[in-house]
Amino acid sequence: MDASPLPDLARLLPRELATELLDLARAHGATFADLYAEHAIVTGLSLDERRLRTASHTVLQGVGIRAIRGEQTGYAYADGFDPDALREAARVAARIARDAPPAAMSRTGSPIAFRVNDAPAPFVLQEPATLALDEARRVEMLRRCDEAARGHDPRVHEVSASFNSSAKSFLVANSDGVWAEDRSHLSRLVVSALALEGGERQEGYAAGGGCVDASYYAHDRTPESIALEAASGAVLLLAAREPEAGSYPVVVCNGWGGVMVHECFGHSMEGDTIRRRTSIRATQMGQQVAARGVTIVDSGLVPYSRGSYRIDDEGTPAQRTVLVEDGVLVGYLWDRLNATLTGHRPTGNGRRASYRDYPLCRMTNTYIEPGTVTPEALIADVPRGLYCKKLSGGSVSPADGNFSFHVTEGWMIEHGRLAYPVRNATLTGNGNDAMLRIDGVANDLAIDGTTGSCGKDGQWKPVGVGQPTVRFTGITVGGTAV
Numbered sequence: 001m002d003a004s005p006l007p008d009l010a011r012l013l014p015r016e017l018a019t020e021l022l023d024l025a026r027a028h029g030a031t032f033a034d035l036y037a038e039h040a041i042v043t044g045l046s047l048d049e050r051r052l053r054t055a056s057h058t059v060l061q062g063v064g065i066r067a068i069r070g071e072q073t074g075y076a077y078a079d080g081f082d083p084d085a086l087r088e089a090a091r092v093a094a095r096i097a098r099d100a101p102p103a104a105m106s107r108t109g110s111p112i113a114f115r116v117n118d119a120p121a122p123f124v125l126q127e128p129a130t131l132a133l134d135e136a137r138r139v140e141m142l143r144r145c146d147e148a149a150r151g152h153d154p155r156v157h158e159v160s161a162s163f164n165s166s167a168k169s170f171l172v173a174n175s176d177g178v179w180a181e182d183r184s185h186l187s188r189l190v191v192s193a194l195a196l197e198g199g200e201r202q203e204g205y206a207a208g209g210g211c212v213d214a215s216y217y218a219h220d221r222t223p224e225s226i227a228l229e230a231a232s233g234a235v236l237l238l239a240a241r242e243p244e245a246g247s248y249p250v251v252v253c254n255g256w257g258g259v260m261v262h263e264c265f266g267h268s269m270e271g272d273t274i275r276r277r278t279s280i281r282a283t284q285m286g287q288q289v290a291a292r293g294v295t296i297v298d299s300g301l302v303p304y305s306r307g308s309y310r311i312d313d314e315g316t317p318a319q320r321t322v323l324v325e326d327g328v329l330v331g332y333l334w335d336r337l338n339a340t341l342t343g344h345r346p347t348g349n350g351r352r353a354s355y356r357d358y359p360l361c362r363m364t365n366t367y368i369e370p371g372t373v374t375p376e377a378l379i380a381d382v383p384r385g386l387y388c389k390k391l392s393g394g395s396v397s398p399a400d401g402n403f404s405f406h407v408t409e410g411w412m413i414e415h416g417r418l419a420y421p422v423r424n425a426t427l428t429g430n431g432n433d434a435m436l437r438i439d440g441v442a443n444d445l446a447i448d449g450t451t452g453s454c455g456k457d458g459q460w461k462p463v464g465v466g467q468p469t470v471r472f473t474g475i476t477v478g479g480t481a482v
Helices: 015-025 084-096 136-153 224-239 253-270 271-275 337-342 376-378 432-438
Strands: 033-046 049-067 073-078 156-174 179-197 200-210 244-253 296-299 320-325 365-368 384-396 402-414 417-422 427-432 438-441 444-450 453-456 459-462 464-467 470-478
Touching: 015 033, 015 049, 015 084, 015 156, 033 084, 033 136, 049 084, 049 136, 073 084, 136 156, 136 179, 136 224, 156 224, 179 224, 200 224, 244 376, 253 296, 253 320, 253 365, 253 384, 253 402, 253 432, 253 444, 253 464, 271 337, 271 453, 320 444, 376 417, 384 427, 402 432, 427 432, 432 438, 432 470
Parallel strands: 244 384, 365 464
Antiparallel strands: 033 049, 033 156, 049 073, 156 179, 179 200, 244 470, 296 320, 296 365, 384 402, 402 417, 402 427, 427 470, 438 470, 444 464, 453 459
8 A cells, every 4th residue: 555665575476486386286176276475564562550561573474375176275375485385385285175076177277477456555655653653652652641541530540552563565466367466554552441439440442543654643543532532431431320121222323333233244244154155144135134224335445444455365456345225135245265156256355364374255344324314313312222332342143143242331311312321231132133123324424444353263354344323223232130
């Protein structure tokens, strides 16, 4: 997404060697082969109890090689760029793919001549925070977080802060002639504050970051603003009550509230679960799966988000994919393997944790598009309900859609107004049912691309989530028994 001092991988892995590796990977009948080369600089600093606790700096580099024969995938990798080690990795991948069923044993000639993928970048960084902020400035930011959080209220007794970054260059080449190179820069500043009063202990959390320039931390989300959000959240929860258990209207905030859509819809729309029919969405194409007025999108083109990129980890350009339109299921997410096996086109959703991992079908930035009413109007129409201001991560079963989310900060709604804060609330239900219970979508869309990470099959990838303020007619809320 920018010019940076990361190494030129085309020098470490010349096209002649890449062609040879792809040929070796297809030597035992694989119909397709690709390689993924990577050089990543990963750093981390943490401050706890006013002392710098940890500091890390890691350089990862290597090449992963994949051979595909029908549904069989052979994958191997080599650390570094030694040509002999890369050739051996290609041979191993080829031997694994050789075990495919005979029906898949059709191999066509040598790899096609490479052509550069010149898809436009969704945004450009001028001074990536990953490279422009040296260690001294990062430590200073952490100390500013600590001072701001402690200075907010004397009840804030413990503060921890961390700054992590990853600067990466990668190259993808395959036997269909794709040659694509890109860079990514992720950074994240996280603050946790613990407030104490009597026997009560409550924690607040806040974060900032994304694919951002260094100036982001000076203007958009300063260390002080992140720290104050964490500290004020902790102090607020000291006086919060337990919610009443039951099923009643729930209004979920914009931005990070979209984690519900990510969990309830996103994973069940990924091509591997669709192809294997392990997702409840596999048989719902064209059916109404959400309330009218609800449109759900997955897009890798959101500016400065952790879930955005120019090309995915298979060299496919990122794109905007509509999954649900006006409540009707209209699309799925596809990586190359599952798209090929089902006769679809890849949607730019092939992602991997590193060169040591094979690509999986993954979300990017998943969100609900905005409606027309104000968020205040959605709350004003609720005689009694729950407003969810902050959610932690949740979980969902793609097979049946059952979900559970923890509300880290909420407010009870009484007579159309936020009455008092609540804590320890949980939302449980079924995504197939809950999305049909949406009866209001506000006009305040926000996409949170600062801090989200999504796990699947042991691999973690950065993602963004989002939505406008959304109202449900009823969700089961866990809390104190009535």
